[in-house]
Amino acid sequence: MKVKCPKCNTEYNIESSRITGTTIKIKCPKCLNIFPVNKDGVVAQETPRPSPPPPPKEENIANNKPTPPVSETKSPAIKQTPPPPPQPQIKEKEAEKKPESSQSISIDNLPDLPDLPDLPDLGGNDMSDLLGTLDKEIAKTTPSTTPPPSTSQEKDSTAGLDFGMVNLEEAIASSITTPPAQEKPVASKLEIKETQREEKKAPVIQQTSITPPAQSSAEQPATSDSKKFKIKRRSGKIFGPFDQETIVRMLVESKLLGNEDVSEDGINWQPINKIPEFQQAIQNMLDNISSSTQSQPKAAPSSVSAPSPREEEKKKVDVKKSGIKEPTKFDEIKEQAKEKFTEIKERYSSLPKKVRIAITSGAAILIILVVFLAGFKIYTKFFGSKLTPEEQKIVSNALSAYYSGNSADITEGVKSLKVLYSKVRYKTPICAVMSRIFIYQRNFLTLEKENEDLLTKCMKDFKSEKIDSPDSLFAMVLYYASARDTKNYNETISLLNSSPHYQKYVNAINSIFTNNYAAAINDLMGYLSSVPQDSLTMEMIGELYLSQNDTTNAETWFKKAVETNPKNTRAIIEYQKIQFDTQKDQKGALSTLENIVNSGATTLHIKELARAEFILAKMYWSIRKNEEAERFFKSAISHAPNQIEYRLAYAEYLYNIEELDRSFDEFNAVIKQDTNNINAKIGLVKVMIKQRKILNAHKTIMELYSQNPSNLNVLLYKGKIEEELEKFKEAEDSYNQILNTNKDFTNAKLALANLYIRQNRTQEGLSLLEDIKKNSPDNLDVLMMMGEIYIKLKKFDSSIENLRHAIELDNYNTHARFLLAKAYIEKQEYEEALKHLEVVRIQIKKTPELNYYFGKAYFGLKKYPEAIKNLEEELKTNKQFIDAMILLGKAYSMNNDHQKAIEMLNGAITIDNSNALAYFELGMAYLRKGDKSSAVESLKQATNKAKDNNEFRFLFGKTMIENNMFTEGIEEIKNVLKKEPDNTEYRYNLAMGYYLSKNYKAAIQEFNKVYSQDSSNESALFFAGKSYQGKKDYQQAIKAFQECIEKNPGNDKAYYEIARTYELMEKYDQAIDYYQKAISKNPSISMAYYRLGYIYKGKNNYNKAIGYFEQFLKIAPEDDLAQEVKDEIFDLKQAIQDMAEEEKEAKQKKPEEEE
The missing domain is CATH 1.25.40 (Serine Threonine Protein Phosphatase 5, Tetratricopeptide repeat)
Structure with missing residues (x-):
């Protein structure tokens, strides 16, 4: 029977036997128009029908229960189940909807096709994607034996049933007996996904068993000389080549749809229905499609008359049994949604193929991503958040290594964690430990770039996995705290309240950042109550105590850290340093640290090794083993070249051992590393002051002051340089500016006291010094400064007392010992001075001016050859040292080598022709040589040069007195005293001039004035007694000497002079008694x-x-x-x-x- 599409007038051949009901709906494959057709082939007009309940077919499909097919052949042996209730006609668009299939779609059942690559989903409009699936569908729904034909009663009951629409382009497979299935190739994952998507789009049509017509012999293609064709589907897939017989068989079996293209050479393609050899097979396939729709049961006509109550009840029972429900408002909405979906689907089908591919691919990727993320989240939440016992052990061992503080163990732990991190999906527990280790290494050691990146990844892992364990939150808080990320820190720490011990640790870190060390210590102790094995935190507590100068508690906690884990090398190093500094076990501390350093290449982190070497260097420096100190300083700097602290300490060390040029270079090296390092720049200034490059030092300090006007150390050295330039008012202002800011700045007080004394404001200076000493009785700087100032004040006993105290506190204090030797030289106790100078020479061989003071001590002992030897050695390293040249000239003169003396002194005058002392000693050399005229000329020059210099004129007068030129000496000192009447030193030497010139009355008068001005001047009282003795006022003499003994019971010279006085009084028994006391x-x-x-x-x-x-x-x-x-x-x-x-x-x- 011929059917004509009313829209495009295309004619089709349909078997009339296929139309078993009143009408059947046909879909034109050309224009996609859907139209009803009756038995006569006439296009029927649709009549509206009332809204029916949902068709049983859909319900069965929803429940995966397909309706049994009905066959045209009769078979009374099998009892047929009653058909479902009549299905009224629905709207045209609703009739167009195709029910979804839950079966898989695959083309892998093509017997001769090779395995194909994965292809994207091409959408549901390509009928080739249905190949292979319908064979399986029909095989499932078709019984193995032919079902019996329907009875007339059954036919009548199905009259008027709408079979749905027939899409002439769809492939409807026949239920022919198939040969044994060939082994199918394995489908790729993408093909399986494609077929699953297509199954949802492909319609499920209830099929009946159809027997395909047998092909005539004419239709069978020849087996010999058969052509071979490649086949290309609409999806673009190409198969073959196949011979004609195989292609015909695939058309008969509906594995090809007749809409493919074929080609013999794979280049020139043409539709398969244009090839004469395949046209009959295509026509037979379409006939089979038509006949399959007619084999379905007919719908029963709707009853016009009202059903009886019994029928109504029966109908309800049948509906209930069939699972059909009464339509509801939701059903109407559902139907409307289906219509909308159909409309969208049609629009989608009309889009270009590439657009459809892009949309479908994008949607598929999005769905896959959503499913993957949801699945991953569920997995990690319930299954992935667990590590195996072996993995947990690796994490625990790494944490224990971290607690130990041993770098070698920590490094091994990190290696194990990295391997585990790369293997497991759930990374939170691994990152929790690894992050803490990396943050520790970044803060105290060094963190490699690779580990820095891994630390960042761990933070991302914490966020992505969203498993908020206390360990992970703690690690995140430490990371954000160290990175100063306030926002994330505050967000994370609010979640940590459930872990009090971690909260305490974080509070401690915040307290450290704000320098509240006491609070930090308390919180860390609270944390340790939950983690008693954390040796690293114990070490941290020890370091906090050290920062508060609490050595006792620091030592206790370092010891606890070592006892908790003997491999904590950082704690061992700090503990041994305290043992050395407190002189508890210096030898043991040195030995332990040297062992650590010697094995450090394999057990220590490079930074820890450098720190151990640095501490060793400082230890050896403190005991003046300079060769060892320098070796370890250099080694520490080579292992940690960026550690500015080490190089700066090395520069200070070189400065203290008087290696000024090398010290200058090291300070400059620090500045190259850190151009804003104030301490290094001040170090340069200190070196320049010692080198007497005052103008250069002034330029440097003023540049530094302009950049840092409020820095107290800069102000201090600004004042010292102003003092060197004799700008005393500016220097005093600088020191007072410091004290206004910080009244307890000891160095500023010392500098100000020194300035007062230099300006002859002696009482102000001494008051300030005593105030400093009262508050800091064991301050080494204070003691040494007071010792030095008392030397300038000629208070040698007070100087010696302070310097001895400094040496008791630090037996290796070379500077204090050197000052002590100077004090003994000025006191004319040369033998004692030599003892201390020998110790200084052992400790620091290159001490500047050391040989000069050796020469001075030997000169005082009148050992002129030894004096000459040391002074000549001094001038080898400092050729323009004027004082050494003058003293050497004087030594030559006293050793009767007058010519050398005159040459040396003239050399000194050539360097400094304003030096009055050089002229004076030259005059004395001429006197000893016997050249009086030259002597007088030189002495006059000396007086003229020293006209405005009170200090020298005093020295000039003193020297004249020492050389028995009493008249000139006394006159010179009297002139000096007119300008400085309160200077007890000047007056004391005037009294000595009177005493030596045997003017005892004037001597007594001047000595008593000195003693009244300074009651601590025991020497003035002693020589007053000597003057009384010379005046033969023996009772007054004895009284004066007795007063000296009361002040100093150990004064052997006073006992001796009392005995001498009794001897002069011819009281020999008393004299013998006091001589014995003196002995x-x-x-x-x-x-x-x-x-x-x-x-x-x-x-x-x-x-x-x-x-x-x-x-x-x-x-x-x-x-x-x-x-x-x-x-x-x-x-x-x-x-x-x-x-x-x-x-x-x-x-x-x-x-x-x-x-």
Whole structure:
């Protein structure tokens, strides 16, 4: 029967037997128009029908229960189930909807096709995607035996049933008996997804069993010389080549739809329905499609008359059994949605193929992504958040290594965590430990770029996995705190309240950032109550105590850290440093640290190794083992070149051992690394001051001051340089500016005290010094400064007292010992000075001016050759050292090498022709040579040069007195005192001038003035007694000496002078008593033995006299009186011998007289 599409007038051949009901709906494959057709082939007019309940077919499909097909053949042996209730006609658009299939779609059942690559979803309009699936559908729904034909009653009951629409382009497979299935290739994942999507789009049509017509022999293609064709579907897939027989068989089996293209060469393509050999097979396929629709049961006509109650009840029961529900408002909405979906689908089908591919691919990717993320979240939430016991052990071991503080163990732990991180999906517990380790390394050691990136990834893992464990939150808080990320820090820490011990740790970190160390210590102790094995936190507490200068508690916590984990090398290093600094076990500390350093290449992080070497260097420096100190300083800097602290300490070390050029270079190296390093720039200034490059130092400090006007150390050295330039007012303003800012700045107080004394404001300076000492009795800087100032004030005993105290606090304090030697030289105790100078030479060989002071001490001992040797050595390194040149010239002169003396002194004048002392010593050299005219000329030059220099004119007067030129010396000092009447040093030397010139009355007057101005000046009181003694006022002399003893009970010289006074008073017994007391105070006081020898000689006790004289020679064999004493001993022994002989002769004469 011919059917004509009313829209495009295309004609189709349809078997009339296919139209079993009143009408069937046909879809034109050309224009896609849907139209109803009756048995006569006439296009029927649709009549509106009332809204029916949902068709049973859809319900069965929804429940995956397909309706059994009905066959045209009769088979009474099988009982047929009653058909479903009549299905009224629905709207045209609703009839166009195709029910979805839940079966898979695959083309893999093509027997001769090779395996194909994955292709994108091409949409539901390509009928080729249905191939292979309908075979399976029909195989499932078709019984293995032919079902019996429907009875007339059954036919009548199905009359008027709408079979749905027939799409002439769809493939309807026949239920022919198929040969044994060939082994199918495995479909790719994308093909499976394609077929699953297509199944949802493909309609499920209830099929009946159709027997395809047998092909005539004419239709069978020849097997010999058969052509071969490649086949291209609408999707673009190409198969083949196949021979004609195979292609015909695929058309019969509906594996091809007749809308494909074919080509013999794979280049020139043409539709398959244009090839004569395949046209009959295509026509047979379409006939089979038509006949399959007619085999479905007919719908029963609607009853016009009202059903009886019994029928209505039966109908309800049948509806209930069939699962059909009464339509509801929701059903109407559902139907409207279906219509809308159909409309969208039609519009989608009309889009270009590439657009459809793009839309479909994008939608598929989006769906896959959403499903993957949702699945991953569910997995990690319920299944992925667990590690295996072995994995948990790796994480626990890494955490224990972190707690140990041992870098080697931590490094191994990180390696294990990295391997585990790359293997497992759930990374939170691994990142929780790894992040803490990396943050620790970044803050205290170094963090490699690779690990920095991994730390960032861990933070992202925490956020993506969203498993808020306390460990992960804690690690995140530490990360944000170290990165100063306030926003994320605040958000994260609010979630950490459920873990109090972690909260305490975080609070401690915040307290450290705000320098609230006491609060940090308390919080860390609270944290340790939950994590008692955390040796690293114990070490941190120790370091916090150190920052508060609480060495005792620091030592306790470092010891706890080591006891908790003996491999915590950082704690060991700090603990041993305290042991050394407190002098508890210096030898053990050095040995332990050297062992750590020697094995450090394999057990220590490079930064820890450098720190251990740095601490060792400082230790050796403190005990003045400079070679070891320098070796470890250099090693520490090489291992941590960016650690500015190490290089700066090395520069300070070089400055202190007087390696000024090298120190200057190291300070400059620090500045190259950190151009804003103020300490390094101040270091340069200190070096320049020592090198006497004052103008350069002034330029540098002023540049620094312009950049840092409020820096107290900059202000301090600004004041010191102003003082060197004799800008005393500006220097005082600088020091006061510091003290206005910080009244407890000790160095500023010391500098101000020194300035007062330099300006002859002696009392102000001393008051300030005593105030400093009262508040800081053990401050080394204070003690050394006071010692140095007291030397300038000629208060040598006070200077020695402070400097000895400084040495008791630090036996290796070379500077304090050097100052002490200077004090003894000024006090003219040269032997004691030499002892301390020898120690200084051992500790620091290259101490500037060391040889000069050796020369000065030997000169005081009148050991001129030794003095000359040391002074010449000093001038080898400092050729323009004027004071050394003058003293060397004087030593040459005293050693009777006058020509050398004159040459040396003239050399000093050439360098500095304004130096009055050089002219003075030159004049003295001429005097010793006997050239009086030259001497007078030089001495006049000296006076003229020193006209405005009070200090030198005083020195000039003092030297004149020492050289027995009393008149000139006394006159010079009297002139100096007119300008500085309160200067006790000047007045004391004036009194000495009077005393040495035997003007005892004037001497007593001046000594008493000195003592009234400075009651601590014991020497003034002593020489007042000597003056009374010279004046023969013996009672006043004894009184003065007794007062000296009251001030200083150990004053052996006072006891000696009392004895001498009694001897002058011819009170020999009292004299003997006080000489013995003097010897008890100082057994080396040679003059007491000398005087006792003469007293006992006067008492004719020659044996005792000889004993004391011999004791004198033992103590002072080189003394000028030694020869005299030897002569006395000889005479006394001779006298004893003579007396013995006389006594012997007397005894011999006595018997003779008696006879």
